[in-house]
Amino acid sequence: MTQLLQSSKHLLGTKGLSESELISILDRAAYWEQYPVKVTGHLQGRFVANMFFENSTRTRFSFEVAEKRLGAEVLNFAAAVSSVQKGESIYDTVRTLESMGIDAGVIRMKPNGLLQELASKIKVPLINAGDGNSEHPTQALLDLYTMRKQFGEFKGLKVAIIGDIQHSRVARSNLWALQTLGAQVSFCAPPTMRAEELAEHAPYVTMDQALQSDVVMMLRVQLERHEGTVFGSPEEYRAAYGLTAERASKMAPHAIIMHPAPFNRNVEIDDELVECEKSRIFEQMSHGVPIRMAVIERALS
Template sequence: MTQLHVASEKHLLGTKGMSAQEITSILDRAAYWEQYPVKLSNHLQGRFVANMFFENSTRTRFSFEVAEKRLGAEVLNFAAAVSSVQKGESIYDTVKTLESMGIDAGVIRMKPNGLLPELAEKIKVPLINAGDGNNEHPTQALLDLYTMRKQFGELRGLNVSIIGDIKHSRVARSNLWALQAVGARVSFCAPAGMQAPELAAHAPYISMDEAVKADVVMMLRVQLERHEESMFKSPEEYREAYGLTVKREAAMAPHAIIMHPAPVNRDVEIDDVLVECGRSKIFEQMSHGVPIRMAVIERALS
């Protein structure tokens, strides 16, 4: 088996096409790492992992870095803002340069859609997608599934509503593919200008009143400035129509939970008092990012 073929099986480019078995094995391994008795292990001692962020992200990058360091890997952090990419070097050339220096795996975040699979075909080290355009964000979806499984014990049969800017959301897409793979039911809720029509064949669009009746109510960050012809004149108007208000939370089932990939616009997509209420799992989700990413990095390098 060639090195290229081995690497291709270790990439994590998205949740689309992943099997329930593959997803479950990552969640199980994350559970092992969450319970691991010491903060530092030497599992990946002597291995080099590069965090290649061509798009800014504080939380995702730090989460990956903590995961890598807990596994004992040597970490290289690369930010496009201070790199040769500003001087015109292509993303491919940058990744190829780091590969030629001897990295063992790369975590990559970028704005362009569709470039990652092309890169993965040419690069001989495993690549992990930390978010590409509005295409996918697989580790976010995996930590979301991990949070749901910890809460409910079982993912099959769960009803999950994803509410907000579906059009621009890689989180919505990765969650859709992963949740459907494990037998959960996904519904979307979004104003007309924030819907992704190409996803309607995979999950129905429902009203806000219906959406809050799900087992999991997942709110998405909304950036109204992305929508030039927005039907909402202000964040307050958006909150009134599509925000998770205290009144809407009261209509949720007693067992239901609130999720959000963060960062949260408080009092826009979710009322401030609900962000850390008893049924909110928002900060718990963030804590699960480290064990999930440990499992994913270990999968790439084992």
């Protein structure tokens, strides 16, 4: 996979990206964040297709803003109103757009493991905007960017990721990237929401232990995906694993709160904490555009 990433400018995940490559993306995002002009002609005449086979509002808009800021021509494709509804395969759809002359594709899909196969057959660079439970690399990159702005470096940084690890591509992409950069990652999750295959890479800790980290990253919890769990209601989940105001008061003075969003207020995070002094949640969102500018530029350079 690393070979695939390096040779063709695909960005399928953070797993396999080197420390120098991760840092170069963050550095380039910093360049774009302070760029004085809102729209550049950097990618003028290049066509980028946003191929969303799974709904997403924030991620798609963030990519679209990034593409337009770089001066690219943008094609938006939503599966709900496309031929995929008529039975056309994801592969056929991507190949069709490739044959029409797109220069890169941003792709989001539900199936696990399909993206890797797709990238081996498609010649234009593909950027993963979230695939199944596998990865969501640009979310992890904007999270890293937020952490680096706060702490300066990653070596020895303690990051706790709390919530539905089992279904979280964000947790996986953050794990691989943070470990490559020298950070210490731990998970905190109810037994029914753990991804046991990740236990060998990062320990599962208690809520109290997780609160001792430099970064406390909450994940969106979808209780409907866990039938028969120990939590009968959002209130019960909040009591056991939510970041309540009381729990947040136990965090270190320098520690920050993060969340990939969208968030369930008063479930995994208390309403009053979303925009509190420790929270970097909306700042994280603002970093999505410069990170995606850097990633799209990398794909097309």
